[in-house]
Amino acid sequence: MTQASDPGQRSTILAVDDAAENLQLLTTLLKDRYRVRAAISGERALKIVATPPMTDLILLDVDMPGIDGYEVCRRLKRDDGTRDIPVIFLTSRSDVKDEQTGFDVGAVDYIAKPISPPILLARVNTHLTNKAAKDFLRDKNVYLEQEVVRRMREVSMIQDVTITAMGSLAETRDNETGNHIRRTQNYVRALALKLKDHPRFREALDAGTIELLYKSAPLHDIGKIGIPDHILLKPGKLTDEEFAVMKTHTTLGRDAIAAAERNLDAPVSFLRLAREIAYGHQEKWDGSGYPQGLSADDIPLSARLMAVADVYDALISKRVYKPAFSHEQAVEIIRQGRARHFDPDIVEAFLEIAAEFATIARRYADGEGEPG
Ligand code: C2E
Numbered sequence: 311m312t313q314a315s316d317p318g319q320r321s322t323i324l325a326v327d328d329a330a331e332n333l334q335l336l337t338t339l340l341k342d343r344y345r346v347r348a349a350i351s352g353e354r355a356l357k358i359v360a361t362p363p364m365t366d367l368i369l370l371d372v373d374m375p376g377i378d379g380y381e382v383c384r385r386l387k388r389d390d391g392t393r394d395i396p397v398i399f400l401t402s403r404s405d406v407k408d409e410q411t412g413f414d415v416g417a418v419d420y421i422a423k424p425i426s427p428p429i430l431l432a433r434v435n436t437h438l439t440n441k442a443a444k445d446f447l448r449d450k451n452v453y454l455e456q457e458v459v460r461r462m463r464e465v466s467m468i469q470d471v472t473i474t475a476m477g478s479l480a481e482t483r484d485n486e487t488g489n490h491i492r493r494t495q496n497y498v499r500a501l502a503l504k505l506k507d508h509p510r511f512r513e514a515l516d517a518g519t520i521e522l523l524y525k526s527a528p529l530h531d532i533g534k535i536g537i538p539d540h541i542l543l544k545p546g547k548l549t550d551e552e553f554a555v556m557k558t559h560t561t562l563g564r565d566a567i568a569a570a571e572r573n574l575d576a577p578v579s580f581l582r583l584a585r586e587i588a589y590g591h592q593e594k595w596d597g598s599g600y601p602q603g604l605s606a607d608d609i610p611l612s613a614r615l616m617a618v619a620d621v622y623d624a625l626i627s628k629r630v631y632k633p634a635f636s637h638e639q640a641v642e643i644i645r646q647g648r649a650r651h652f653d654p655d656i657v658e659a660f661l662e663i664a665a666e667f668a669t670i671a672r673r674y675a676d677g678e679g680e681p682g
Pocket residue numbers: 541542543544545546547548556592620621622624625629630631632643
């Protein structure tokens with residue numbers, strides 16, 4: 311098709327035979343459709359394949375003085391640059407064992423001498439088409455793999471930047487730095503890693519989910535964007551009415567994330583997790599939390615993990631409405647909340663890695679800005 315009509319696109323065939331009249335015959339038969347290069351010996355053939363243009367197919371005589379056809383083929387198959395060029399042996403031998411040797415060294419086909427022109431043309435065409443299809447698929451696969459990696463990286467970067475931007479927007483309302491976000495996402499990951507082999511949690515906490523938890527944690531208080539300053543920033547204790555408004559930060563957060571999800575064609579798992587966390591992180595194990603008053607395992611695991619991380623950080627931080635507590639006081643308050651405020655197994659994990667929480671808190675301490 312295009313091969314015949316566009317000489318620039320012609321396939322290049324290398325014919326190798328120690329008999330000049332055979333080379334002449336092959337050239338005559340093939341030259342109307344292909345670019346033909348001829349080699350009178352194995353040595354010449356190896357030199358020619360190494361020089362442009364690229365050889366697409368080789369017709370290779372077996373019996374030649376010097377390097378014979380089998381050896382030429384072996385060498386071609388050893389070299390990355392020539393390994394994929396299909397080799398068809400031309401042979402007058404009809405011995406089955408010789409044919410086996412030809413395939414063993416990597417030939418794709420045999421053509422018997424004396425050469426039948428229609429068979430030659432048909433086989434050459436078949437093997438060139440196979441080769442082109444293989445090349446196409448290989449190039450396409452390489453391209454697609456690179457493209458997938460590139461896009462995943464891009465999506466992941468956009469996710470990270472977006473979450474951080476949204477999260478810090480919520481946080482700058484009542485905090486000076488983005489450190490609360492960094493601390494809580496690190497606490498959540500530390501808890502999840504501690505619990506990933508626990509019988510109650512190991513099914514849920516695979517490596518991918520832990521990474522997504524880490525990524526979505528910054529959005530837990532995104533709903534605080536919707537809370538008026540006079541409540542959020544009130545230096546003292548909230549009235550019941552004010553606290554009722556304050557509690558809506560959970561549903562506001564869920565709604566904001568759900569709205570973002572509706573603009574997407576497919577569910578995005580980190581947004582689903584972020585929504586669960588925003589909506590559920592103020593629930594309590596004994597059912598006394600908000601907004602739904604869920605208890606125990608009805609509270610999504612992501613939200614139960616976030617509750618411990620969030621409260622620890624609220625406790626050790628100075629808020630407009632409260633002083634900072636020490637690490638030891640915070641640990642004690644969380645211990646008291648076991649099976650009341652918090653999932654008891656998550657509290658156990660927290661108590662075991664409390665020192666790690668303290669390390670994270672120091673690494674992203676307030677007033678330090680970006681860690682060095
Ligand atoms: P936050 O400051 O991030 O606190 C998150 C959670 O940490 C609180 O959820 C609570 O469970 C825990 N927590 C914080 N401080 C203390 C404390 O001193 N002792 C104990 N035992 N737990 C503490 P909660 O109470 O539902 O509050 C949700 C959000 O409402 C708080 O987020 C904060 O932004 C706001 N808030 C709560 N109480 C007040 C208040 O009296 N005044 C003001 N201005 N805001 C408040």
